[in-house]
Amino acid sequence: xxxxxxxxxxxxxxxxxxxxxxxxxxxxxxxxxxxxxxxxxxxxxxxxxxxxxxxxxxxxxxxxxxxxxxxxxxxxxxxxxxxxxxxxxxxxxxxxxxxxxxxxxxxxxxxxxxxxxxxxxxxxxxxxxxxxxxxxxxxxxxxxxxxxxxxxxxxxxxxxxxxxxxxxxxxxxxxxxxxxxxxxxxxxxxxxxxxxxxxxxxxxxxxxxxxxxxxxxxxxxxxxxxxxxxxxxxxxxxxxxxxxxxxxxxxxxxxxxxxxxxxxxxxxxxxxxxxxxxxxxxxxxxxxxxxxxxxxxxxxxxxxxxxxxxxxxxxxxxxxxxxxxxxxxxxxxxxxxxxxxxxxxxxxxxxxxxxxxxxx
Amino acid sequence: xxxxxxxxxxxxxxxxxxxxxxxxxxxxxxxxxxxxxxxxxxxxxxxxxxxxxxxxxxxxxxxxxxxxxxxxxxxxxxxxxxxxxxxxxxxxxxxxxxxxxxxxxxxxxxxxxxxxxxxxxxxxxxxxxxxxxxxxxxxxxxxxxxxxxxxxxxxxxxxxxxxxxxxxxxxxxxxxxxxxxxxxxxxxxxxxxxxxxxxxxxxxxxxxxxxxxxxxxxxxxxxxxxxxxxxxxxxxxxxxxxxxxxxxxxxxxxxxxxxxxxxxxxxxxxxxxxxxxxxxxxxxxxxxxxxxxxxxxxxxxxxxxxxxxxxxxxxxxxxxxxxxxxxxxxxxxxxxxxxxxxxxxxxxxxxxxxxxxxxxxxxxxxxxxxxxxxxxx
Numbered sequence: 178x179x180x181x182x183x184x185x186x187x188x189x190x191x192x193x194x195x196x197x198x199x200x201x202x203x204x205x206x207x208x209x210x211x212x213x214x215x216x217x218x219x220x221x222x223x224x225x226x227x228x229x230x231x232x233x234x235x236x237x238x239x240x241x242x243x244x245x246x247x248x249x250x251x252x253x254x255x256x257x258x259x260x261x262x263x264x265x266x267x268x269x270x271x272x273x274x275x276x277x278x279x280x281x282x283x284x285x286x287x288x289x290x291x292x293x294x295x296x297x298x299x300x301x302x303x304x305x306x307x308x309x310x311x312x313x314x315x316x317x318x319x320x321x322x323x324x325x326x327x328x329x330x331x332x333x334x335x336x337x338x339x340x341x342x343x344x345x346x347x348x349x350x351x352x353x354x355x356x357x358x359x360x361x362x363x364x365x366x367x368x369x370x371x372x373x374x375x376x377x378x379x380x381x382x383x384x385x386x387x388x389x390x391x392x393x394x395x396x397x398x399x400x401x402x403x404x405x406x407x408x409x410x411x412x413x414x415x416x417x418x419x420x421x422x423x424x425x426x427x428x429x430x431x432x433x434x435x436x437x438x439x440x441x442x443x444x445x446x447x448x449x450x451x452x453x454x455x456x457x458x459x460x461x462x463x464x465x466x467x468x469x470x471x472x473x474x475x476x477x478x479x480x481x482x483x484x485x486x487x488x489x490x491x492x493x494x495x496x497x498x499x500x501x502x503x504x505x506x507x508x509x510x511x512x513x514x515x516x517x518x519x520x521x522x523x524x525x526x527x528x529x530x531x532x533x534x535x536x537x
Numbered sequence: 538x539x540x541x542x543x544x545x546x547x548x549x550x551x552x553x554x555x556x557x558x559x560x561x562x563x564x565x566x567x568x569x570x571x572x573x574x575x576x577x578x579x580x581x582x583x584x585x586x587x588x589x590x591x592x593x594x595x596x597x598x599x600x601x602x603x604x605x606x607x608x609x610x611x612x613x614x615x616x617x618x619x620x621x622x623x624x625x626x627x628x629x630x631x632x633x634x635x636x637x638x639x640x641x642x643x644x645x646x647x648x649x650x651x652x653x654x655x656x657x658x659x660x661x662x663x664x665x666x667x668x669x670x671x672x673x674x675x676x677x678x679x680x681x682x683x684x685x686x687x688x689x690x691x692x693x694x695x696x697x698x699x700x701x702x703x704x705x706x707x708x709x710x711x712x713x714x715x716x717x718x719x720x721x722x723x724x725x726x727x728x729x730x731x732x733x734x735x736x737x738x739x740x741x742x743x744x745x746x747x748x749x750x751x752x753x754x755x756x757x758x759x760x761x762x763x764x765x766x767x768x769x770x771x772x773x774x775x776x777x778x779x780x781x782x783x784x785x786x787x788x789x790x791x792x793x794x795x796x797x798x799x800x801x802x803x804x805x806x807x808x809x810x811x812x813x814x815x816x817x818x819x820x821x822x823x824x825x826x827x828x829x830x831x832x833x834x835x836x837x838x839x840x841x842x843x844x845x846x847x848x849x850x851x852x853x854x855x856x857x858x859x860x861x862x863x864x865x866x867x868x869x870x871x872x873x874x875x876x877x878x879x880x881x882x883x884x885x886x887x888x889x890x891x892x893x894x895x896x897x898x899x900x901x902x903x904x905x906x907x908x909x910x911x912x913x914x
Binding site: 220386390394 | 554556557652655656731732733734735
């Protein structure tokens with residue numbers, strides 16, 4: 178893991194989070210209903226710790242959800258949207274295979290054409306990459322603010338174990354200079370290898386995965402490597418953090434990886450949202466982070482580690498500043514979205530997600 | 538005249554998921570060890586035991602491939618496959634070659650590499666240990682049969698599902714002391730009962746985990762003994778038998794292949810099971826109870842009541858917790874018993890007795906094999 182060039186993982190709080198917003202669709206389907214539909218043992222939902230998942234409605238997609246989260250992030254940050262110089266959308270479920278989702282969201286929020294916008298694809302980690310890129314653009318002075326969005330209407334083959342968790346949701350972060358930020362980045366590391374644990378070939382409607390191979394050599398190896406690198410480079414240990422948020426494909430994995438890294442359960446639970454909304458893929462760790470920001474006290478140190486199959490992880494150390502409570506109040510909270518729900522049947526879910534369709 | 542056969546040396550890797558190693562590398566890891574300790578100058582044959590090399594590894598004639606990779610050619614080699622009991626079948630063949638005078642030293646390799654594919658593919662191929670044309674094609678898999686047998690056992694002997702959790706609990710406890718075991722953690726009654734249902738009433742924790750394994754045994758005749766530095770254990774006998782398919786059995790709670798193999802063994806050797814270290818094929822916990830009853834250790838329907846007292850059975854943790862890398866399992870069992878009855882030890886584990894008996898079978902006792910070992914000075 179040694180560096181041959183002089184790079185730094187230390188960001189020294191020069192850049193931070195100015196605003197954030199999330200979106201979770203109102204519709205929920207119970208995991209037990211999916212399990213019964215396909216003959217999965219009911220204990221499986223308990224062992225994965227998944228109770229229900231959020232489903233995008235017929236009129237929702239990655240762009241609409243990402244737009245809403247971004248709008249809230251800008252409003253919460255109290256900034257002029259025209260000062261956002263870059264928009265990144267991390268997604269693996271773009272409405273257009275070719276044509277950026279980022280331009281649609283950017284033009285719905287920003288009046289000027291003087292901005293950069295692009296989609297990033299790295300399974301569930303692209304949102305994390307968007308944050309890293311945003312940090313770099315802000316720190317270099319190339320842009321004042323950057324918008325990093327993670328949004329997905331995750332696909333899973335009906336009957337695959339993935340279907341129990343693959344859900345819809347989005348999170349967005351306005352990244353900006355220290356003086357405008359309410360939480361600052363102390364440091365960031367990244368760890369990426371070519372590990373084919375989960376993939377979707379071109380023209381295939383659903384992803385495939387290597388089952389247990391997505392765990393140990395993929396999720397656990399990459400998260401632990403990125404986190405340990407961060408500890409090492411910042412001279413920190415798990416005890417120095419008040420919260421730890423991880424990518425959460427289910428409820429079990431973040432608890433397990435947190436335990437492996439030496440975090441007690443009470444530092445992990447505040448950032449866990451997947452059991453009630455499912456795995457929102459690019460929104461997963463970022464919605465967890467939003468929930469923690471909405472509960473954290475000034476001075477709290479938060480560890481966030483993303484994971485995307487293929488595979489890679491970004492680790493961030495974030496320190497919350499004074500005045501966080503005021504910024505929390507300026508927009509809808511994660512908890513509001515967790516409570517705002519209506520149940521649909523398996524049939525309604527597959528219809529609205531266009532898993533079944535009628536010929537016209 | 539039948540010649541004596543000895544185990545000269547053994548070696549194994551921890552049963553685990555080796556995502557970053559090929560079957561060849563896993564074999565290489567164990568083989569150097571055994572050749573260095575075994576002290577033999579030549580090997581007459583190499584016998585490779587593996588179950589799913591054709592389907593999971595896409596490799597036929599795996600023994601030749603291994604000879605080439607390991608630099609062991611021109612030594613002649615075989616691959617042996619008799620379902621889940623392949624490991625003991627390989628030892629049976631090696632035993633016969635030495636006993637008959639055709640060979641003096643034989644290297645037996647057990648290798649199974651399952652983590653190349655997800656569970657459904659492994660299970661699909663594992664199900665081919667049953668009759669493909671009759672059973673597998675009708676979607677009957679080994680755990681389905683174990684479930685039928687378990688239901689009948691519970692009904693006939695009025696035993697509760699809860700009573701039958703004693704075996705996995707004990708095996709997980711035993712495995713804590715075996716450094717080569719795949720599952721080294723304790724389980725509670727609740728954990729067993731709340732684990733995922735495999736085939737009602739069989740739970741995930743009633744059965745073995747999927748894992749990779751590689752183990753080797755060096756067998757030699759008396760001629761090789763004086764050159765050997767490590768301790769030799771004598772292979773007294775290997776006895777094996779086959780049975781009827783489950784759907785043709787008059788009695789589904791009886792394991793007749795095991796019964797016949799044991800009868801044959803007893804006709805030639807006196808075996809006192811109380812003073813023998815036993816390793817039995819507990820692919821599903823219900824089979825452990827049936828095997829204990831078939832061997833006469835417990836009376837019918839009562840095996841679960843005496844599990845807690847058993848101090849000489851499956852000290853390795855059994856298939857349940859040591860793991861079951863199919864074709865390598867029999868080799869692991871023999872390696873473990875060899876280690877425990879000789880001064881080598883299995884980690885800290887040692888057995889203070891002269892005899893060891895290893896049982897391996899395929900499916901619900903479609904075939905059964907027994908291997909009797911004796912510690913010699």
